[in-house]
Amino acid sequence: MTPPPEDEQVVVRRRTLVSIGAASLLVALKLGVGLAAGSLGLVSAGVESSGDVVAAVLTFFAVRLGGRPADAGHPYGHRRAENLGALGEAVILLAGGVIVSIGAISHLLGGGVAPNAQWYVFLVIVIALVVDFSRTVVSFRTARQYGSAALRSNAFHFAGDMAGSVAVLIGLLLVRAGFAQADAIAALVIAVIIFAAALRLIAENANVLMDRTPAEAREAAEGAIAALGADIELTRLRLRESAGRYFADVVVAVAPGQAVVEGHQAASLVEAAVENVLPGSDVVVHVEPRRSGLELRDRVLAIALAEPLVRETHDVTIFEQDGAVSVSLHLKFPADLDLRTAHAVAERVEQAIHLRPGVADVQTHLEPLELPLRARPIDDRAEQHAMQEIERLVAARVSIELHSVRLLSTESGRVVFLTVEVGSAASLVDAHLLAGELEDQLRQQLPDIADVVVHTEP
16 A cells, blocks of 8 residues: 655654754864864864754755645745745854955965874774765755745755765875875865855845745746737736745636636636646636737627626627728617717727727617516416427428427516527528528517527537
8 A cells, every 4th residue: 555645744844853953963073183183174074064053954944834824814825934044054154254264264374284194084084974865855856846945045055065075085185195284275276166055045045035936937838928928918927936836826717708607618718728837826817808919800800898887789780882891880788877978988989999900980880788677477368379389380491390488478578488409401591591581580470479589419
């Protein structure tokens, strides 16, 4: 049976505690043996490792704080505590580098005594190299797996310790070969390593805290959204990183004629695309109507629906004649709106459409938005007569077969709901024409009809 995966924060905290123990052991070995042998390089390495102990403790508490869930005061979570912890580690490294530099320069200028490079000194260095190598590999793997900035900074420290131990080893070998100042020079090399690691940590984590988005992350997100096709246009993309996790604020534009459901589907596609290239991301997508790259019909819809009082636009028709274009459309307004206000809105819509290249004329038809209709009690005799008339009219048309019929009496008249079959070979245009003809016939034969809704099936 496969064991359940360990919690991320438990793993990170456990490995941080192991790092604290390993760093403490190395501090004791390097300082003790370095002082006994009189090796400035080994003592400097011990000073660097002592900074790592403090840094590792700081990392432990930063990871614990960063593991807290988001709350009202911290909607993006607490994971940037790890970046703050990494900056604190960088400051500790810089202080250790200054101490090591001062000691090394004083030794070089004062002509200090060469260290006593006995076998146990080399044994300590070998032990330090093995420990540093193992914890560097473990920290890098864990940092990459869980996106932990604090563990990544620890890994850089351990790699720096390893490089420093190599420098001390080379320095002591040169001392045994007769070059007395090699140990102090090795201490200066360690100082340079310390400064380089500290500056790298400061630059990396300061960029995160300043919300600077990595270029490769932005390019990946933009490419994933572009791959969704031209129907989804990226308007704005803002990324912020928090301890290896990205928060994306995306604005996309879709065709203005799309329904709410289609717009929601487009947003879901964008979320999935960004999460695919930036795993673990928190993506928020805002959908708005497109304003560029639209055909004239979509442009007309966008102009009309941009007016808050226009609740619905339909029957957009474009007439082409002698190189010019005429546009007609129906605008629906709230039923309680006065004609003067509706007319003013319609004029603005017409003027905006008229400004489009090639548009010579624009005509709008104003309609009230339908209010809910109250149903009336059913008159069985009248309903039966209407049903027979409907069935007779449908049966008279050989190209249409009645599938179902339903009548509804309202205050405005009778509403007829029809479902008819028109044959699998019929086109959409043919089906629409047949439905329109049937509707006209029903209105003529049944004068009290308020509306006819015909659904066509193959």
